[in-house]
Amino acid sequence: MTEYGRGRGSEPWHPEDPLYGDQGWTGHQTQQGQAPYGGDQQQYPQEQQYPQEPQYQQQPQQPQPQYPQHPQYVEQQHQGYAPQQPVYDSQGWDTGQGQYMGAVQTDPYVAADAYASQPIPVYPGDAPDLYTTEDAYPPPQPPGRRHLEPEPVEEVDEESEDSFFAGGGGGGGRGDDDGDGDEPGGGRRSGRSKGGKPKKRSGTACLLAAVVIIGVVGGGGYYGYSYLKARFGAAEDFAGEGTDEMVDVEIPKGAGLGQMGRILKDAGVVASAQAFVDAANANPKGKSIQPGVYPMKKKMSGAAAVALMIDPSKLNVITIGEGWRNAKVYEAIDKKLGKPEGTTRDIAQRDAKNLGLPAWAGNNPKLIDPLEGFLYPARYDLSKDSTPESLLKQMVKNATDKYTELGIETKAKELGLENPLQVVTVASLVNAEGKNHEDFRKMSEVVYNRLKKTNDVTNQKIEFDSTYNYIKGKSDINFSIKEARALDHPYNTHYVKGLPPGPIGNPGADALSATLNPDHGGWMFFVSVDGDKTTFTKTYEEHQTLVAEFLERQKQKNGG
Structure with missing residues (x-):
């Protein structure tokens, strides 16, 4: 007998059989003939009856007789079964007559009832009939009634299923004491140890988990609050015109309002970059702020910082106009750096050859001022380190670079x-x-x-x-x-x-x-x-x- 309890046919009896799934079942097609396994199955008349005869006249070393209409394939005599050819009805479906029948072994010396209804096991201690045991598969059903029964869902205790707090377990064991015991196959469904004692939650694990959860929730809440405040709340801002402490702030060329705000915040001028940006956007001239160095107070409000920076005269720069004579440039440098009148002029006359003039300049003894024509017109940013010498050198360098660019030689x-x-x-x-x-x-x-x-x-x-x-x-x-x-x-x-x-x-x-x-x-x-x-x-x-x-x-x- 096979695992599914039937012979070679076109359709297995149980859905788990890999050959499950015949087509064309009709209601009258069911197992014909006797119920070989002793179940109380309904008997249906066979289309053709054959007289019951003893199936085998066992003679020493002689082959078994076969029915004329049902040729049997004798396979491995010691296995105890012989497959029969499946029989089909007029609609082409297996009638169930082609069954695996255990070869009935009769005692040649004792008269056997040819019509005995109880089969004699082939070998002593033969395996029990799986269709008469508690674990037997159900009899075949018509195709219209066949369906796979869903596997029952095991109810799980919500407090213990794969709990992080269950101690000592590595396999998703349950932490309660009312487990149902071992499952077949050696796996254990409950979280009990092999000794039957319930697993205990680890206090360290609980504390660690609590710390992690508090940290995640707390950190997420803090950053969430910070984001919402920055996104929707009023920007942090100082009040007033600032303190007496001064600082030089340099705004580079091409800087946008956001970059300006960050530079001012880093210098301690404004409380936040957003406060400066908001104030600049609110001011009609807020986007006209020029790059350069601004002497500014610390802790200014965003509006006060913008008001100062939109005034070009507040820039800590010196601007040399086109066509200016050197005498006017010297006066402007002295005034901007707070030097006595004539300081820059004296330096220019004394150190003209050390300020970076090109080789082709300053050689004519009739020149009134060798630096004339070499203090290039532009705006020069000043800082606390600016000196007359540093400014003159920068101006001469700019002029020389420009003349080289134009190729005047x-x-x-x-x-x-x-x-x-x-x-x-x-x-x-x-x-x-x-x-x-x-x-x-x-x-x-x-x-x-x-x-x-x-x-x-x-x-x-x-x-x-x-x-x-x-x-x-x-x-x-x-x-x-x-x-x-x-x-x-x-x-x-x-x-x-x-x-x-x-x-x-x-x-x-x-x-x-x-x-x-x-x-x-x-x-x-x-x-x-x-x-x-x-x-x-x-x-x-x-x-x-x-x-x-x-x-x-x-x-x-x-x-x-």
Whole structure:
């Protein structure tokens, strides 16, 4: 007998059989013939009955007889069963007659009842019939009634199932004392030890778990509160204009409001970056804050910090304007650093050669100031470590870097100039006389045309009023041309031919660019009749007409 208790057929009897699942069952198809296992199964008449005869006439060393309609396959005689060929009804389903029948062994010396209903076991001590025992599989059911019964769910004690607090157990044991005992197969369902004693919870484990839970919940609550406060609550802020303690705060170029706020917070100026950002967003000029160094008080409110920083005059910087003369730059440095008047000028004259001038600068003995033209116009951030020397060095470096970038050493020869210093000199004249980039380009054309040897109108004299004013340290537009032409000075272009020995100011980027790229319009003269717009002419006659108009306006303006 097999584990499932039936012979070779098209469908096993129990769903757990791997061959389970025949098709086409009909209600009348069930086990036919006798119930071989002694169960009270309903008998159905067979389609064809065969007279009951003794199944075997056992003779020594003779094969077993077979039924004509039911050929049997004799397999391994010592196993005690012989498979029968399955029999199918008219609908093609197994009728159940092809069963595994234990070979009935009869005693050849004792008369056997051929029609005995009780089978004789093949061997003494044969395995019990699994279909008559307590663990027997149920008889086959029609396909319409077949279904897999769900496995019963074992009720588990909520207080003990795989509890973290159960002590000593490594297999998810239960920690209570009412376990149900061992399960089949050696596994234990309850948490009892093999000795029957209940497992005890570990006090250390409970304490550790409590600490972990409190830490997780507490930490999560703290960070959650911090997040909600930062996200939805009012930002932490100081009140008032701050303390008397001062600190320099440097805002780099390209910094946004958030970065500014973090820099101020780190310096102790504001209580939080968000307070500064909120105040800047609330101020119409809040996004116009410039980079630079700001002298600020500590513990300022966000609004007070923003109010200070939107005022450019509050920046701890010094700004050198385009065209400024060195004398004006020296005064600005002394004032910004709180130095006595003349301090920076004396340092410049004394240490000019040690401030980083290029090799082609400062060699002409007629120069009034070797640093003229090399204090590059820009904004310079100051700190508590700033000195006149450090500022002068930075300005000279910026100018030298700019001149190198423009390639003035090469451009000087292309423009017909003697050296790079003359390029800077022309740019300083252009910056002093012109008002915008368009003026600068035409102005540089005027300079180059007047320097030409073919110039028989001004005889190679530049005749720029700005050079006379440079000598006098003034910026007057009303002065006597007769006096200017009579002044013998190397910088006076009304008196000498050609360019002055050096620049008369510090040209900016526009003037430098225009000097390297003149207009080429053939301009020779210019005049600003109304003091605002500059008019350029090519002939002296046109120029004289404009000069007469300018003088008339000046006469009316002065009440004459």
